[in-house]
Amino acid sequence: MIATILAEAPPVEAPRKAPRRDWTPINYDLRDTWFPVSHSRDVSERPIRRIIHAQAYFLWRQHGRPMAAEFRPDQLERLRPQASAFTGGSGLYPVVERYGYLWAWYGNPEHADARQIPHIPFLPLDGSLPGYTQRTVRFDATSALSVENLIDLTHADFLHANTIGDGISDSDVVEVEWTSETVTRTRTVTQKSVAPIMRWVGGVRARFQDFRAVLHVHLRSNVCVSYPRFRPGYDVPNLQPFLPVGKHRSRGDVTFNTTAAPAPFRYVMPRIAYVIQPQDNSVVRPQNATYFEPGERPDLHSRFDTPGTRYRFQMEQLAARQRRGEMAYGADADPERDISALLGMKD
Amino acid sequence: MNHPTSSTTWWACALSESVNDKKPLAVVCNGQALALFRNAAGVAFALEDRCPHRRVPLSLGTVKPGGLQCGYHGWTFDGASGACNAIPNLRDTERVPPRYGARAYPIAEAGGFVHVGLGEGRPADALPGAGYRPQGKEFTGSATVSAAHGEYLAAMLDGPECLLAFDGVRMTDFFLGDPRREGDRLVLERGAVWKSQMLPSNFVVDYPLMVRTAVALAGGAIQVDLLDADASPLVTVLMGASPNRRGTTSLCWRGFRHATRLPGAPLRWRGARALGKPPFEVFDQIQGAALAALLVAPSRELQAARAELALPVPVPASAAA
Numbered sequence: 001m002i003a004t005i006l007a008e009a010p011p012v013e014a015p016r017k018a019p020r021r022d023w024t025p026i027n028y029d030l031r032d033t034w035f036p037v038s039h040s041r042d043v044s045e046r047p048i049r050r051i052i053h054a055q056a057y058f059l060w061r062q063h064g065r066p067m068a069a070e071f072r073p074d075q076l077e078r079l080r081p082q083a084s085a086f087t088g089g090s091g092l093y094p095v096v097e098r099y100g101y102l103w104a105w106y107g108n109p110e111h112a113d114a115r116q117i118p119h120i121p122f123l124p125l126d127g128s129l130p131g132y133t134q135r136t137v138r139f140d141a142t143s144a145l146s147v148e149n150l151i152d153l154t155h156a157d158f159l160h161a162n163t164i165g166d167g168i169s170d171s172d173v174v175e176v177e178w179t180s181e182t183v184t185r186t187r188t189v190t191q192k193s194v195a196p197i198m199r200w201v202g203g204v205r206a207r208f209q210d211f212r213a214v215l216h217v218h219l220r221s222n223v224c225v226s227y228p229r230f231r232p233g234y235d236v237p238n239l240q241p242f243l244p245v246g247k248h249r250s251r252g253d254v255t256f257n258t259t260a261a262p263a264p265f266r267y268v269m270p271r272i273a274y275v276i277q278p279q280d281n282s283v284v285r286p287q288n289a290t291y292f293e294p295g296e297r298p299d300l301h302s303r304f305d306t307p308g309t310r311y312r313f314q315m316e317q318l319a320a321r322q323r324r325g326e327m328a329y330g331a332d333a334d335p336e337r338d339i340s341a342l343l344g345m346k347d
Numbered sequence: 348m349n350h351p352t353s354s355t356t357w358w359a360c361a362l363s364e365s366v367n368d369k370k371p372l373a374v375v376c377n378g379q380a381l382a383l384f385r386n387a388a389g390v391a392f393a394l395e396d397r398c399p400h401r402r403v404p405l406s407l408g409t410v411k412p413g414g415l416q417c418g419y420h421g422w423t424f425d426g427a428s429g430a431c432n433a434i435p436n437l438r439d440t441e442r443v444p445p446r447y448g449a450r451a452y453p454i455a456e457a458g459g460f461v462h463v464g465l466g467e468g469r470p471a472d473a474l475p476g477a478g479y480r481p482q483g484k485e486f487t488g489s490a491t492v493s494a495a496h497g498e499y500l501a502a503m504l505d506g507p508e509c510l511l512a513f514d515g516v517r518m519t520d521f522f523l524g525d526p527r528r529e530g531d532r533l534v535l536e537r538g539a540v541w542k543s544q545m546l547p548s549n550f551v552v553d554y555p556l557m558v559r560t561a562v563a564l565a566g567g568a569i570q571v572d573l574l575d576a577d578a579s580p581l582v583t584v585l586m587g588a589s590p591n592r593r594g595t596t597s598l599c600w601r602g603f604r605h606a607t608r609l610p611g612a613p614l615r616w617r618g619a620r621a622l623g624k625p626p627f628e629v630f631d632q633i634q635g636a637a638l639a640a641l642l643v644a645p646s647r648e649l650q651a652a653r654a655e656l657a658l659p660v661p662v663p664a665s666a667a668a
Binding site: 172 | 397399400401402404407416417418419420421422431434435436437441447
């Protein structure tokens, strides 16, 4: 037994071909974009701290006016000489309040333009939605993996079967369209088993329902504008902005506009995040760590991954442009254009 | 850090009863993350604990008739070959590409252990658990301990009292000779005394007991026997030990008390035997100070033996000084 171990010299290995470069979601630090860095209601005169990538954002109100800075307000003057290029040396970030969020600029402040704040047709501009529509969730993964989780809804059939329902349906069609700055996924499912939350909380008594879900992703910020429609059932429009908090974590200050749905569904549905998020974290947490390991095996895909692979490709393209110093938005991009029709709201 | 072997080796990485046909078992064996499960017929399988779709651990999935189903998107993998045989929501006319699959590993069971073959090809060596034949009631367990694998093996030779204990017995550090090679193992005895003994062990003329530790040169199997003065076995423990993450070691063990009668044994020991109490304890918490205080002595032979076999030497940090 032992002799066989001794006997042979290791065979000469055939030269390995260079591994195909695979997607590495951990490395996307895309600039010149607005991030919905906080719900408006969470910002007061007492400063709070957020992180975008590795950059600190202190948020507070000064006489009601929203402020965002690299340093705490009581340290701003003293530390201003240490201010970074993100604030042009002023220590203050460009900030806009809209849709119930504080939007802070991440990038060259000279490029900040409020016209690049995404259009969110189902949120009032003044953010006047009841508090029950808003929640905060944290994901144990980089924001790009969190977006992938949302893009491929087939995972809900397994991971969230007890809330959103199983994958049994008559047909399931996934489509994708894109620009240089956005990816839009549309999933159309017919005669799907009614989601448990629709049945037991929403009062939908039918056995089956049709489901159409549009997800519009802004690549630089990973702001996800989502419009799922259930028939019979309700529309559950929601904003899920995956704020990148470094390479391992992301934060979502989400809004579910369920105000048109009946009670108790309108109150319960936003809270579904408390059930969904731990389920998602159970998979994305170990998943995230694997993308740091240089491996030879790229991920495999099925046709349901078409939107996800398109997202990966567009992110790579955008990152490559920014590495070349091309920070301007693509000619085909218009973040503030009306996407009501794209989301299917007018159908 | 795992220890690559120059050929394929069997590792005892789980107890047979820990692997079922409902939920996969996640283990790390020689640094390789694995998902172990059974089919309805009870046959065990080992797949890499990584779905090739999106890298989520397969151990978070569910055992299905077709194999192991990933808990994220439901891709299902055959246990024997690792081939992906189902992707949910595909139409009947669509097929899974034949190259899609997860890595499957050779697996075999013996002695109540699940063994996985790591390396290239199927292992040619004997299963570590093949020679284990319990008599009567068994005592089993598993743990992950905060000692690197190389240190754990070395401590088994230099000071096993840091790693396990026999009920009512004090192991001495008086080695009875130097470690010797027995096949693919390094074996060493040391004297032992009853804890109830009044005379300090240094003054005992002949030890009433011995502890024999046998450490495999490859694969991480460890056998520890409590022997009487005539070298008849009283208690046998067989352990599978393999490198886990962050400098820890995964353990699984089975042990039993032999039918050997020992007239001179303390009453307490005989009473514990009659009551069926565990005759040994494998520590799941290792005292760092005790481990650090161990002098490197017989374990030097382990390094030499592994070097002789052209196997990578898991050098204990203490020996490198």
